[in-house]
Amino acid sequence: MIKVKFMPQNIEVVCKYKDNLLEVARKANIFIDAPCNGNVSCGKCKVKIINGRVDTKKTTHITDEEFDSGYVLACNSKVIEDIQVEVPSKLSSSMNKMKIEDSSSDVYKKLLENCKQLISKNHMEFKSYVRKNYVTIELPNLDDNISDFDRIKRHLRNTFGYEKVTCKIETIRKIPNILREGNFNVTITHIPKAGNTTNIVNIESGDTTDKFYGVALDIGTTSVAACIVDLYKGKIVAKASSGNAQIKYGADVINRIIYSTKKDGLEKLNKAIVHETINPILESMYNELGIDKNDITALVAGGNTTMTHLLLNVYPDYLRMEPYIPAFSKSPYIQAKELEIEINSDAYIYITPCVASYVGGDITAGVLSSGIWSSDENVLFIDLGTNGEIVFGNKDYLMTCACSAGPAFEGGEISCGMRASSGAIEKIRIDKDTLNPTLGIISNDKPQGICGSGIIDLIAEMLVNNIIDRRGKINENINSNRIRFDENEIGEYVLAFKEDYNIERDITITEVDIDSFIRAKGAVYSGIITLVESLGMDFDMIDKVLIAGGIGSSLNIEKSILIGMLPDVDKNKYSYIGNSSLMGCYLALTSEDARCKLEECSDSMTYVELSVYPSYMDEFISACFLPHTDIEKFPSVKASLGC
Incomplete structure (x- = not known):
């Protein structure tokens, strides 16, 4: 066995002869940025060999001076003897120091207020899919000696009209002591289902209705954001975010899908998102509020189709192969313990539905919170992050596509x-x-x-x-x-x-x-124009342009138009709406009506596969210019450049 010591982490691990250095670092939980997932194409996994030698080849990503000083690409190096490796601080810390927009910013406050008004305007109720009720169960005696669980079922039937009450064995095991600890005064958390049925997910002694919390969670390819919500008041009481720990396995969904096909790859990606990302975020909020994980009895999560598959540990490789078919679009409610997410183990997790391989639940959640589905105006919704997704429509129709902008x-x-x-x-x-x-x-x-x-x-x-x-x-x-x-x-x-x-x-x-x-921006623009023109419309018919996603907060609209990434329409039509996915998850968490509307939105969205659309490639080639081969499409740019 060979010893590899990573500095400045001062972590020493053992590996086999000719093991890949990047994989050795990953096994040691040393974060080395590798956007291309070890394809020797990005040059970002540069490390310095302080002592010892590796089997490596010089690439164009490393200068002669750097190579002579001991710099190598970790993905292009094999361990052949004991070595000491220096990981530049900018590599090892880039995930933890990622800029993630503050969800307490004015943008988010305004979006949250708009979301609440949207629900009220459309006559929806703020009532979560989870219920929490403080009840007094009739005391047993020799004349009324039915079982504890039958006693609870009878009370729920007589008080709330539920004909059928179910629960897991873990809950049954708690019932005898919990009932008697509170002298049969208990708080029951349950999830109503169709047909006057409800499922008990938790039972607590006494009145604990003051602790009724749920989590809204946005799982992005690059970053993950979450908030804890008081489900009685509909108020966000804690927020947290971090980089997605899956980054060490590739920057984009394609590289992660490819990694999932390797031995133990899918399990590693699942562990990275659940145990290394989501659970630490949740724990930080629990500590802030002074609450326990068992107080969280609902969770709504949104993410792109690949992230959803990896969260549920579902093999995703067919997403990238024609005809691009996901394993599922709509996930059933899943108990938290099935995913090992640190909330109440019996709590149910709702995953926002996907539309297609590259239009996921983060977009359906964004459509919900942006209110396109209730708008009389034609709205163009653009989510710019690691991926680029576009929705165009109003209350009568919703068209969507994904553009191959790459990373x-x-x-x-x-x-x-x-x-x-x-x-x-x-x-x-x-x-x-x-x-x-x-x-x-x-x-x-x-x-x-x-x-x-x-x-x-x-x-x-x-x-x-x-x-x-x-x-x-x-x-x-x-x-x-x-x-x-x-x-x-x-x-x-x-x-x-x-x-x-x-x-x-x-x-x-x-x-x-x-x-x-230029190719990346061309993909975005050509996706937009193809989607709009597929309806026989043009840019003059766009009433609003909503920009969501990670890049949006720092995006200069005027310059984005100048280079031809966004259409040249009145700049007053543009607005940035922040993390619309997280807000959509918040709505689905706090309002069962909104969750049903989310399902309707996903069902009504028509997906356009750009790769087979007749005019898309011509549009893409034309857009690979600054701003475009046809300058007349950008009159304001033509004027500013004096063309």
Whole structure:
């Protein structure tokens, strides 16, 4: 056996000869960012060998100077002897330092208020699918000597009209002592079902109706957010979020699906989301409120179709294979103990329904909370995160599609790209005279890379200042030390010199990076135009554009239009609505009427598979330009560029 010691974690593990270094780190629970899941294509898993040797090959992601200093790609290295490995802090901490929008922000407060008004306006009740009642059960005697459970069933039938009452054996085991501890005054938590039936999920001694809590949970590919809700008051009483621990197995859903097919891959991905992400988030909120997990008797979760499959430990590989069929769209209620999620073990978890392989329950939840289903106006809903999903419609119809934007909006496939975490450049302004940039950096740290919103800013600024042309090619005639060309005549713009910030290397964007991002933005725009035109409509008929998702909070709408990612419509039509998935889960948790409406929305959404849609590829090719091959589609950009 061979010893591998990771620094600065000071963790030593043993492995076999020629084990992959990235996999060794994963087994040791050492987080090394690997967006491409070890395909040697992203170059982000760079580590330094301090002592010992590995079997590796130099790639274009590592300079000669770095290679001579001991830097290797973990995914491209095999362990052949005892080694000591230094994991750069920006790799090991990027997940925990991810920028996740504060759910107490004004945006979320406004969205929550809008959600409540939406329910009231549509004559829905705020009544959860879970009930909690304090009851006094008739005392037994020699003349009335039926069993404890029959006594409870009789009371619920006579008081609430339930003809059938069920429960699990775990609840039966609690009943004798709980009844007598409270002198037959107990609080019963139950879930009504069709046909005057209810299922008891918990029984407690005395009156515990003051502790009636549920959890709304949004499971994103990159980050996970949750809130605890007082189900009596409909009030959010605690909030928490973190990065999705599955990131170590790949940045996007395709890489995670591929990893799930490996030995124990599915189990590792399931453990990462449940035990390493969701349960720690829940525990942090329990500690904040001073409550116990048994006080949580309901949970509603939303996520894309892949995340839902991985949460339920369902094999997902057929999602990525034509004809792209999920194992399920609607999940039955699942007891918490089946998933090992740390809430009341008998509590039921509701998973928001999916529509297709790449339009999941996070989108149906977003449609619910955004109110498209009740709107007289034509609303375009765009969720921009690790994936890109689009919905267009109103109260009469809902059309949806998913665009293959790839991981570019999370900094993937970009040489100096990174997620929106500490040190990421998220805002940029370039001086037209000096071509020097002014940087907005998350947490005001030293720049480490550039995230999605920063890339949009940068490409727009480079276009306006004639650093690049409309093809994304760098102007060779500019005399500036920020413009450089390599031996293959591939140009790059230097965003941050390493000497200026005392960082390891210059932060740049290359023509190859720009080309990758143009394809990503082209996928979004072509998805939008294909969806709208499939109804025989055009952009003039769009009344509102709602932007949701992780990138939205830092998104500059004007610059997104300038590069051709979003349609050139009146900017007043645009608004950012935050984590609409979490708010949709909140509504389904607090209102049974809203949950039923969510089911209706998912049933009524028509999915358009872009890959087989006749005009999509032509639209995509046309959109792979700045802003578009047809500048007339972007009149405001045409005016600003003087075309």
